[in-house]
Amino acid sequence: MTRYIIQRLLLAIPVLFGVSFGVFLMAQLVPGDPATVLAGDTASPQMIAALRQELGLDQPIPVQYLRFLERLILHGSLGNSTRTHREVLVEIADRFPYTLLLTLSAVILSTVVGVLMGIFAAINHGRAGDFVTMMLAVIGLSVPSFWLALLMIMLFALNLHWLPVTGAASWQNLIMPTITLGLHSASVKARVARASMLEVMGQEYVRTARAKGLREQTVIVGHALKNALIPIVTLIGLQFGGLLGGAFITETIFGWPGVGRLAVQSIFNRDFPVIQGTVLLVAVAYLASNLIVDIVYGWLDPRIRYN
Amino acid sequence: MTNDKTFAASVQRSPWKDFLKRVRRTPTALIGIALTLGVIAMAVFAPIIAPFDPLQMNVRERLNAPSMTHPFGTDDFGRDIFSRVVWGSRLALRLGTLSVLIAVSGGIILGLIAGYYGGWVDNLLSRLLEIVMAFPGILFAITIIAILGPSLDNLVVALGLFGWPDYARVIRGSVLSAKQREYVEAARAVGAKAGRVMARHILPNVIAPIIILSATRFGGALLTGSGLSFIGLGVPIPQPEWGAIMATGRDYMASAWWITVFPGVLIALAVLGVNLLGDGLRDVLDPRLRK
Numbered sequence: 001m002t003r004y005i006i007q008r009l010l011l012a013i014p015v016l017f018g019v020s021f022g023v024f025l026m027a028q029l030v031p032g033d034p035a036t037v038l039a040g041d042t043a044s045p046q047m048i049a050a051l052r053q054e055l056g057l058d059q060p061i062p063v064q065y066l067r068f069l070e071r072l073i074l075h076g077s078l079g080n081s082t083r084t085h086r087e088v089l090v091e092i093a094d095r096f097p098y099t100l101l102l103t104l105s106a107v108i109l110s111t112v113v114g115v116l117m118g119i120f121a122a123i124n125h126g127r128a129g130d131f132v133t134m135m136l137a138v139i140g141l142s143v144p145s146f147w148l149a150l151l152m153i154m155l156f157a158l159n160l161h162w163l164p165v166t167g168a169a170s171w172q173n174l175i176m177p178t179i180t181l182g183l184h185s186a187s188v189k190a191r192v193a194r195a196s197m198l199e200v201m202g203q204e205y206v207r208t209a210r211a212k213g214l215r216e217q218t219v220i221v222g223h224a225l226k227n228a229l230i231p232i233v234t235l236i237g238l239q240f241g242g243l244l245g246g247a248f249i250t251e252t253i254f255g256w257p258g259v260g261r262l263a264v265q266s267i268f269n270r271d272f273p274v275i276q277g278t279v280l281l282v283a284v285a286y287l288a289s290n291l292i293v294d295i296v297y298g299w300l301d302p303r304i305r306y307n
Numbered sequence: 308m309t310n311d312k313t314f315a316a317s318v319q320r321s322p323w324k325d326f327l328k329r330v331r332r333t334p335t336a337l338i339g340i341a342l343t344l345g346v347i348a349m350a351v352f353a354p355i356i357a358p359f360d361p362l363q364m365n366v367r368e369r370l371n372a373p374s375m376t377h378p379f380g381t382d383d384f385g386r387d388i389f390s391r392v393v394w395g396s397r398l399a400l401r402l403g404t405l406s407v408l409i410a411v412s413g414g415i416i417l418g419l420i421a422g423y424y425g426g427w428v429d430n431l432l433s434r435l436l437e438i439v440m441a442f443p444g445i446l447f448a449i450t451i452i453a454i455l456g457p458s459l460d461n462l463v464v465a466l467g468l469f470g471w472p473d474y475a476r477v478i479r480g481s482v483l484s485a486k487q488r489e490y491v492e493a494a495r496a497v498g499a500k501a502g503r504v505m506a507r508h509i510l511p512n513v514i515a516p517i518i519i520l521s522a523t524r525f526g527g528a529l530l531t532g533s534g535l536s537f538i539g540l541g542v543p544i545p546q547p548e549w550g551a552i553m554a555t556g557r558d559y560m561a562s563a564w565w566i567t568v569f570p571g572v573l574i575a576l577a578v579l580g581v582n583l584l585g586d587g588l589r590d591v592l593d594p595r596l597r598k
Contacts (some may be wrong), residue, residue, distance in 0.1 A: 018438035029454045142579035146534050147571030158561045244473045267453045282446050
């Protein structure tokens with residue numbers, strides 16, 4: 001198992017370098033000269049040239065990349081926001097807890113709802129309950145989540161005045177963003193949970209459990225569910241990474257002060273150091289959760305370790 | 308005699324007829340086809356269906372509620388929402404089709420190369436694939452939009468570029484297993500060139516999963532594209548893109564619900580159509596699910 005973990009970690013290193021190079025390239029691909037942008041409209045050509053030298057922009061691209069890596073790894077620095085002039089990592093650290101909270105609550109909600117729907121459909125396989133639940137799941141996959149967000153705002157905030165529209169002042173602010181963010185992953189989980197339950201329920205050991213005369217409830221909860229949940233565990237990990245980086249639209253609609261909203265604001269402000277920082281953070285978080293999934297999976301299913 | 312006839316008929320029955328017969332028995336596929344054809348028809352006949360010019364402003368008619376003249380109401384510049392939504396189907400089809408085409412062609416080429424040649428080529432391409440997959444799709448799109456600026460074409464490029472790894476993975480896996488088959492080995496043994504073996508012997512076997520994946524991707528492109536347009540990072544506002552229309556409705560949610568509600572219904576129906584189509588095709592094409 002240790003060997004497997006080390007192997008997975010080593011495999012992640014080239015990917016991390018690739019991601020960092022991608023993030024570095026972003027700033028290179030932007031039309032216009034960063035020094036001119038940074039210096040502002042009133043700067044003289046001499047000031048711009050000095051700034052270019054200071055930022056190392058007069059160096060060849062590979063040298064610039066190495067410097068970028070050196071700053072990032074040795075000093076944990078991505079430069080300053082061109083707007084607030086604060087260190088990018090500080091800006092992100094301020095917002096990250098909000099994104100984490102929103103992601104966690106969306107993962108919990110979608111897992112509970114999705115798994116329950118999946119089990120319900122599997123138990124009622126081929127009957128109306130199955131069909132209705134799976135129709136709901138495919139509709140959940142097809143409805144644009146930002147549209148659902150707007151419908152909820154119209155109903156619960158503007159008409160009924162039950163919930164606040166924007167901000168993060170109380171736990172009530174969390175309700176609508178959580179549903180918005182969790183909608184699609186709940187639908188995916190419902191489909192996976194159903195398929196996985198159906199597969200497990202056709203296995204010999206479930207038939208044995210039934211043949212022993214166990215109650216249906218004991219068979220489902222004690223024997224089938226535990227094994228059927230393995231793919232769900234994988235899915236939770238993968239979705240966690242995806243949701244962490246997928247909250248741009250949800251956070252923007254609800255004015256939720258997380259990393260996603262920061263990224264969108266930075267794009268409008270053309271604040272490239274902050275955009276780079278959010279992209280890097282989200283990609284690393286996504287990689288880390290995939291890595292954890294791989295490790296958990298290897299632990300749950302020993303066959304994977306040896307392949 | 309009759310037995311012989313039925314036997315002959317069943318032998319002669321083409322796979323195509325067999326396929327159509329199974330489609331007809333799959334309700335999800337049928338609903339999916341109906342919805343998808345509906346959206347395509349709307350796009351093709353937009354000039355006939357839409358009663359008004361989608362961009363034409365009419366300040367005297369601004370924020371009108373749905374009526375006989377304006378079935379979906381009007382927006383803050385008096386533009387007819389129904390006409391905008393109808394014309395929007397063209398943008399949606401363009402976005403979905405082109406971004407899927409970019410992803411499919413990139414994925415097929417790279418997947419075939421990685422799977423067929425193996426070795427360091429496979430290793431290099433697999434690492435590249437992991438790097439692209441390390442960026443969640445929407446992040447990739449946002450990054451490209453941040454660099455190139457918001458427009459329909461940039462959105463197509465962004466959604467297409469992050470879509471290829473899924474295809475490459477499917478293709479690579481299929482190639483790896485097909486390479487072991489005797490018919491591929493036989494083709495190589497008689498001296499068929501790599502390109503010919505891939506195009507004639509390997510590709511036809513992976514068409515089904517690619518079509519199913521494309522249906523899902525198409526829906527995903529519509530959702531991501533309209534979502535980005537909605538927050539201002541996709542198709543710019545005067546254009547009748549569904550997400551962009553909803554963005555104009557944001558300031559009038561309390562007074563003019565129709566600007567937000569109708570385009571959303573259209574997106575949902577279009578995406579539902581391709582999702583059901585994909586699900587239905589999977590049921591039809593997957594031999595393991597056949598009774």
